[in-house]
Amino acid sequence: MERKIRLIVAKPGLDGHDRGAKVIARGLRDAGFEVIYTGLHQTPDDIVQSVIQEDPDALLLSILSGAHPVLFPEITKKLHENGVDDVLVLGGGIIPEEDVPALKEAGVSEVFGPGTKIQEIADYIRANLKR
Amino acid sequence: MTENTKESLNKKILEETERWINTTVAQSLKKVPERKRNFKTLSNIPVKALYTPVDIGNLDYFDDLGFPGEYPYLRGAQATSYRARFWTMRQFAGLGTAKETNQRFKYLIQNGQTGLSVAFHLPTIYGYESGSPMSAGEIGKEGVAIDTLADMEVVFDGIDLSKISTSMTINAPASILLAMYIAVGEKKGVPMEKLTGTIQNDILKEYQAQKSYIFPPEPSMRLIVDTIEFCTNHVPKWNTISISGYHIREAGSTAVQELAFTLANGFAYVEAGMARGLNVDDFAPRLSFFFNAHNNFFEEIAKYRAARRIWARHMKEIYHAKDPRSWRLRFHTQTAGVSLTAQEPYNNIIRVTLQALAAVLGGTQSLHTNSFDEALALPSEEAVKIALRTQQIIAHESGAADVIDPLGGSYYVEWLTNQMEAEAEKYFEHIKKLGNGSMLQGAYVGIKNNFYQREIANASYQYQKEIETKELVQVSVNEFKIEEELDKKPEILKISEHVAEKQIQNLQKVKSERDNARAQECLQTLREKAKTNENLMPYILDAVKAYCSVGEIVDVFREVFGVYREDSIF
Amino acid sequence: MQMQYSDDLIQSYIDLIKQKEDSVKKKRALARLITLIENGGPEIAQKIIPQIYNLTGHAKIIGITGAPGSGKSTLTSQIADHYLEQGLKVSVIAVDPTSPFSGGALLGDRIRMKKNFTNPRFFIRSMANRGQLGGLAMATKDVIHVLDAYHSDIIIIETVGVGQSEIDIFKSAHTTLVITPPGLGDEIQAIKAGLMEITDIFVVNKMDRDGADKRVAELQTMLDFAENIEIKNDQTQAKVVRCDGWRPPVIKTNGVTGENVPLLLENIKKHQEFLNQTGFIKKRLQFRYKHYIVEILKYFLVKNVEEIVFTNEKINEFIEKILSHEQGADPYSISGAIMEIFRDRYFS
Numbered sequence A: 001m002e003r004k005i006r007l008i009v010a011k012p013g014l015d016g017h018d019r020g021a022k023v024i025a026r027g028l029r030d031a032g033f034e035v036i037y038t039g040l041h042q043t044p045d046d047i048v049q050s051v052i053q054e055d056p057d058a059l060l061l062s063i064l065s066g067a068h069p070v071l072f073p074e075i076t077k078k079l080h081e082n083g084v085d086d087v088l089v090l091g092g093g094i095i096p097e098e099d100v101p102a103l104k105e106a107g108v109s110e111v112f113g114p115g116t117k118i119q120e121i122a123d124y125i126r127a128n129l130k131r
Numbered sequence B: 001m002t003e004n005t006k007e008s009l010n011k012k013i014l015e016e017t018e019r020w021i022n023t024t025v026a027q028s029l030k031k032v033p034e035r036k037r038n039f040k041t042l043s044n045i046p047v048k049a050l051y052t053p054v055d056i057g058n059l060d061y062f063d064d065l066g067f068p069g070e071y072p073y074l075r076g077a078q079a080t081s082y083r084a085r086f087w088t089m090r091q092f093a094g095l096g097t098a099k100e101t102n103q104r105f106k107y108l109i110q111n112g113q114t115g116l117s118v119a120f121h122l123p124t125i126y127g128y129e130s131g132s133p134m135s136a137g138e139i140g141k142e143g144v145a146i147d148t149l150a151d152m153e154v155v156f157d158g159i160d161l162s163k164i165s166t167s168m169t170i171n172a173p174a175s176i177l178l179a180m181y182i183a184v185g186e187k188k189g190v191p192m193e194k195l196t197g198t199i200q201n202d203i204l205k206e207y208q209a210q211k212s213y214i215f216p217p218e219p220s221m222r223l224i225v226d227t228i229e230f231c232t233n234h235v236p237k238w239n240t241i242s243i244s245g246y247h248i249r250e251a252g253s254t255a256v257q258e259l260a261f262t263l264a265n266g267f268a269y270v271e272a273g274m275a276r277g278l279n280v281d282d283f284a285p286r287l288s289f290f291f292n293a294h295n296n297f298f299e300e301i302a303k304y305r306a307a308r309r310i311w312a313r314h315m316k317e318i319y320h321a322k323d324p325r326s327w328r329l330r331f332h333t334q335t336a337g338v339s340l341t342a343q344e345p346y347n348n349i350i351r352v353t354l355q356a357l358a359a360v361l362g363g364t365q366s367l368h369t370n371s372f373d374e375a376l377a378l379p380s381e382e383a384v385k386i387a388l389r390t391q392q393i394i395a396h397e398s399g400a401a402d403v404i405d406p407l408g409g410s411y412y413v414e415w416l417t418n419q420m421e422a423e424a425e426k427y428f429e430h431i432k433k434l435g436n437g438s439m440l441q442g443a444y445v446g447i448k449n450n451f452y453q454r455e456i457a458n459a460s461y462q463y464q465k466e467i468e469t470k471e472l473v474q475v476s477v478n479e480f481k482i483e484e485e486l487d488k489k490p491e492i493l494k495i496s497e498h499v500a501e502k503q504i505q506n507l508q509k510v511k512s513e514r515d516n517a518r519a520q521e522c523l524q525t526l527r528e529k530a531k532t533n534e535n536l537m538p539y540i541l542d543a544v545k546a547y548c549s550v551g552e553i554v555d556v557f558r559e560v561f562g563v564y565r566e567d568s569i570f
Numbered sequence C: 001m002q003m004q005y006s007d008d009l010i011q012s013y014i015d016l017i018k019q020k021e022d023s024v025k026k027k028r029a030l031a032r033l034i035t036l037i038e039n040g041g042p043e044i045a046q047k048i049i050p051q052i053y054n055l056t057g058h059a060k061i062i063g064i065t066g067a068p069g070s071g072k073s074t075l076t077s078q079i080a081d082h083y084l085e086q087g088l089k090v091s092v093i094a095v096d097p098t099s100p101f102s103g104g105a106l107l108g109d110r111i112r113m114k115k116n117f118t119n120p121r122f123f124i125r126s127m128a129n130r131g132q133l134g135g136l137a138m139a140t141k142d143v144i145h146v147l148d149a150y151h152s153d154i155i156i157i158e159t160v161g162v163g164q165s166e167i168d169i170f171k172s173a174h175t176t177l178v179i180t181p182p183g184l185g186d187e188i189q190a191i192k193a194g195l196m197e198i199t200d201i202f203v204v205n206k207m208d209r210d211g212a213d214k215r216v217a218e219l220q221t222m223l224d225f226a227e228n229i230e231i232k233n234d235q236t237q238a239k240v241v242r243c244d245g246w247r248p249p250v251i252k253t254n255g256v257t258g259e260n261v262p263l264l265l266e267n268i269k270k271h272q273e274f275l276n277q278t279g280f281i282k283k284r285l286q287f288r289y290k291h292y293i294v295e296i297l298k299y300f301l302v303k304n305v306e307e308i309v310f311t312n313e314k315i316n317e318f319i320e321k322i323l324s325h326e327q328g329a330d331p332y333s334i335s336g337a338i339m340e341i342f343r344d345r346y347f348s
C-alpha cells in the first residue's frame, strides 16, 4: 500500500480570499491526500507550529494580496530556523512571474498561479517529496 | 387578446414546437449532433434550445414587467435610463501611499471618470495600524494605507468633495472611514449634508464570503445601524450600505446564490434598521447594491432584472415601504475578477467587455471594469485606462445604451428572469426558516452554521471540477492553449516595500504631533459609549478628528465587542 | 516512496522525547514518531514502545466522542484552555474520517484550536482514520503511549464519532465523554446502542439551543432505567469496566462561549478520583492492556501464521491429508488441529 501523503493548506496574511485554498484542499483530498486545512489569517508562527506538530510532507501557502514577498520568505526562514528542512513548500495565489525567482531562492519549491489544475499540483507533490 | 385566444395560440405554439423538434431539428441532428449533452447556465439552470411565448405564458405585462422607473422596476430603476445620463464610470483605485492614490485620482478625473472609488489596504480593512506585526507584507498592497485622518487629507488633497461622489470599499471599520471623510469635508468647508458617496458597510457578506470581519455579527450590525441612523439624520445624500453580491460571487457562488444571498442580506439590514425604530422609508432609499458581472451573458442580465423585481416586491409587500424610492433597487457592478486568466492576459479585455455589456443591458447605475492584468498583479496605469475605455466604447459607440431594457420581452431572458427569481425565493424561505421567520436572525444563524460558506464552497468546487473536465471551457486555460511563452508580457505594477517604512514613519509622526491627551480622552469616551446603546458615530467622529488611528479605534471595539473567529467548513 | 528510517534515527527521536526540558526539537521528534507509527504500524511501534513504556502512566486520558458536528473539537479546545491555564501540558489527537472514495481526508479540527497554536505546552495532531482497516485503533493506543512518555499531563482524544471508533475509545481512555447536543433527532435513539455502557460523563453541548433541557431529562430517564437492568448481549464487554456506584453525570455546556466547562472539568476530576478511590482504575487498566495485547497479538499472529503456513514444511503433511480426502481431514478440522498445537505450546 502506498504511503499516505499529508499536506497542510494554509492562508498566511490578511486577505480573506479562501476560495482557491478551499478548492485545492478539497481537490487534493479527492486526489487521495490527507489535507490539514488551517484556515485564514495565519501568522508565520502559527504556520510553523502547525508544520512542526503535524509533520506534513508538504506545506501549501496561498496569498492573493501581494504580501508574498514578505510572508513566504518569513515562513521558510522560520521553518529553517526550527530545523524543518524536509517539508516541500509550495506557493499559490496571485504571484507575478518576476517574483518567483526570489521566492524559489527563499525555499519555495514551486509557485502555482491561477488556473492551475489540481491534478498538476498533485503530480508535482508526488514527484517532488523531500522524504 | 382574450384569455381564450391566448390559450389557443399557446396551444398552437406548443404543437408547432413539437413538430419542429420532430422534423426540422431531428433531421439536422442526424447530420450534426448537439455539442453537449446538457446545456445549462453557470447556476446549473438547464436551458433549452429555443424559447417561445409559451415559456413566459404566465407573465402579466403590468404586474410583472411594468415601465422603467416604476413598480416593479423590472425594466429599470430610472425612467430615462441611459438616454439621459450614462452609468457612472467608477474605477476602483487606491494603492501604496495616500499621495500616490491622490495622484491616481487626479489622473482618472482628468480622463473623464465621474466617481471616485477608494480601495484600502488590508491592515486598514482589519483595523490594524501599519506598524502592527499583523500588517507585515500587506502595507499599501491592495489599496491605500490609511492610518489616521492625516492620510485621508492627503488622499483628497485638491479634490472638490462637493463635486465628486466617493465610494469607499470598507466594511468592519466603515464607520471610522466615513467619519474621516466627513472630517475632511468639514476642513474643506463642505458640510456633511452635501457629501455624496457610498460606504460598503456590508458586514454580512464578509462572514459569508470575503472574510474581512473583525467583531462578532451582532456588534458589527450595531455599528452599521449606527451609521444608517446617523446618515439618515445628518448625511442624507450618503449611501449607507452597498449590499454586495460581488464578493459572494468571487468566493465561488453561482449567480442564483449571489442574487439570493445578497437580497436576503438586504432584507436583514432592513429588519435591523426597523428594529432600531427607524421608519423603513427614512433609510431604505439610501441602500444600494453591488453585483458581479460574470461570464454567462444572459444569466447575468436576468440576474439584475430579477434583483430589481424581487426587491420591489418584498419592500412593498413584506416591509410595507410606502416611498417608491424604497422599492427601487439601484446597483453598482464590477466585472468578475475570478474570470480573468493569467494565461494570455490580453484575452481578459474581451471578457471584461462582454461582462460590462451584460451589466449595461441589465441596467446598472455604475460600473467598474477590471483591468486585464489583475490575475497577474495590481493593475497598471495602462490597463486601468483600457478598462475605462471599454466602458466609454460601450456607452458612446455601441448603441447599447440608446434603448431602455432592450432585452425585455425576449422569451429567453424573461423566462430566465422568472427562473432566477423563483430559485432565489427558495433560498429566502430557507434563510427565513433558519431565523424562525426573521431574515436578520436567519442571516446570523446561517453564518454561524456555515450555511452560506458551505453552499458557496460547494459551488466553487463544482466549478473547478467542470473546468478540469473541460465541461466548462476557459479559452487559453483548458482549451486552445499555446504551449510556448508569449514574449509580450504586460507591464505590471509593483508596490515597493519602501511604502511600508514610509507609512510607519508617517504614523509615528502624526502620533507624536497630535494632542495625545485629547486622543486618549476620545478613545476612553468611545470605550465607555461602546458599552451603552448610544449611537457611536459622534464619538468616532471626535476620535478621528483627534487623529486617533483606525487601529486604535478598532482596538477599543475589539476590547468591548470581542473578535469573531470562523469555523472551518470541513 | 516508503520513508526509510534507520534505527539510529528512531533512537534519536526517542531520546529527544524523553528529555525533561521542552523544546522545538522535542516537539518535532514527537511529531515524527507519530508519523512513523501512523505509517509503519506495529512493525515500527515495536521498536518504539518498549523503550518508552516505563515513562508512561502519568497522563490522564480523556476520550471525547459524539456525532460529527456535535461540538467535539470546539469543546476540546475549551477543555484544553482550562488545563493549559492550570499550567498543565496538554496533547490532543483529533481524528477525522478518511474518504472511502479517494482514500484522502480533510482534517479540519485544528482550525478550532487556533487559540493555542503557539503555546509551547500544547500539542495537537490531526489524524485520518484511514477507514478503520488502516489500524487506527491500534495506532491510537501507540500514539497515546508516546504522548504519555512525552510527559503530557492530559491527553485528549477526539474520535471521528462514527462507527466502532466511537465505542472503542473507552478502551483507551480513563474518562469517556459522550457529547449529545439537542436537535440531532428528538428521540433517545440519538444515543447509539452501545454508547450508554461506555459513557462516564454525558455532555449536552449547545446548551444555548432549544431542547437542551429536554435532552438532559431524557438522559436522566435513561440512566434511571439502565440502573435497574442488567446489560445483556454486551458486545463491547463494557460490563467488565462498568463501575457500580458511578452514575454518569449529565452536564450542559456551550462549546462556543465556554459556559459550564469548569463544571465539566470538575466532574472529570470527580470521576478520576472515584476510579482511584474505589480501585476501579486497576480494573480499567487491566482491561485496557488486554485489549492492547489482543490487537498486537492479532497482528503478529496473523503475520506469523501466514509465514508458517506458507513456508513451514510440516504444514505440507496436513495439506496432503486434505487433498487426499483422508478421514477427518477437512480445512476446519486441520486448522483446529494446528490451533491445538499452538495452544499446547504457548499457553499450557
Ligand SMILES: Nc1nc2c(ncn2[C@@H]2O[C@H](COP(=O)(O)OP(=O)(O)O)[C@@H](O)[C@H]2O)c(=O)[nH]1
Residues within 6 Å of the ligand: B448, B449, B567, C066, C067, C068, C069, C070, C071, C072, C073, C074, C075, C112, C205, C206, C207, C208, C209, C253, C254, C255, C256, C257
Ligand atoms: N450554538 C452552539 N454551537 C456550537 C456549540 N459548540 C460547538 N458549536 C458549533 O458546532 C459546530 C461543530 O462543532 P465542532 O467542534 O466542529 O464539532 P465536531 O465535528 O464534533 O468536532 C461548529 O460550528 C461550532 O461552532 C455550542 O455550544 N453552541
Ligand SMILES: [Mg+2]
Residues within 6 Å of the ligand: C072, C073, C074, C109, C158
Ligand atoms: Mg471535530
